[in-house]
Amino acid sequence: MDIGHRLRAIRKNRGLSQRELATRAGLTNGTISLIEQNKTSPSVASLKSLLDAIQVSMAEFFSTLEEPGESKYFYGADEFTEIAPPHLDGAQAQLLSLRQLGSAQDHALQLLHERYAPGADTGPGMLSHDAEEAGVIIRGEIEITVDDEVRTLGPGDGYLFNSRLPHRFRNTGREDCEIISACTPPSF
Structure with a gap:
């Protein structure tokens, strides 16, 4: 699964910038950018923080x-x-x-x-x-x-x-x- 692409699509669908998502999740804007470009993979805890910030469960995120x-x-x-x-x-x-x-x-x-x-x-x-x-x-x-x-x-x-x-x-x-x-x- 392309985690970066899926995260970017959900973020944009929710009308959030990378900065807004980073602030909500307690991560840096650069980290969000690297994840969305698939240049780094988030830990389970980091992915959970990101998904909580956009109100999507892990089950929903991977439901595709x-x-x-x-x-x-x-x-x-x-x-x-x-x-x-x-x-x-x-x-x-x-x-x-x-x-x-x-x-x-x-x-x-x-x-x-x-x-x-x-x-x-x-x-x-x-x-x-x-x-x-x-x-x-x-x-x-x-x-x-x-x-x-x-x-x-x-x-x-x-x-x-x-x-x-x-x-x-x-x-x-x-x-x-x-x-x-x-x-x-x-x-x-």
């Missing part, structure tokens, strides 16, 4: 990847929608994967299959969105910060919190961390 049509009940592993922003170099692209099951716009629940390589995180900024989220760690370890609490969770451990609280995910372990998570309503 989903095929509209009849109800669908079953999905093969290759039919999930990758909603984590791709990175420019190959090594970075392998650090984080957030794969969404089905179309979050058609349901009251957003289900994700998440994978964090060692050292991967959702970005330096904290995330916040209007929802509740929960997850179970399938393998590896993940450090989760919610508000002012930090906890490292491993296989079989879980979390449940109000997503309006600032939060962040970071793999501090030595192996990939895999999580199955849910968000309701879909707002990530």
Whole structure:
């Protein structure tokens, strides 16, 4: 997906200049320009800040990847929608994967299959969105910060919190961390 082109189209559709969007999102005008030209890829946290500033959820932003049509009940592993922003170099692209099951716009629940390589995180900024989220760690370890609490969770451990609280995910372990998570309503 061409993230820069999609962001530019939505920004212009909303009648915002790059400067206005940068101010709303807490980023620099130069950063917006580089993202729109696909010369840099935003972290998950930066993309979330940008989308919050233009009032578009991650699910809506990436919805063009989903095929509209009849109800669908079953999905093969290759039919999930990758909603984590791709990175420019190959090594970075392998650090984080957030794969969404089905179309979050058609349901009251957003289900994700998440994978964090060692050292991967959702970005330096904290995330916040209007929802509740929960997850179970399938393998590896993940450090989760919610508000002012930090906890490292491993296989079989879980979390449940109000997503309006600032939060962040970071793999501090030595192996990939895999999580199955849910968000309701879909707002990530």
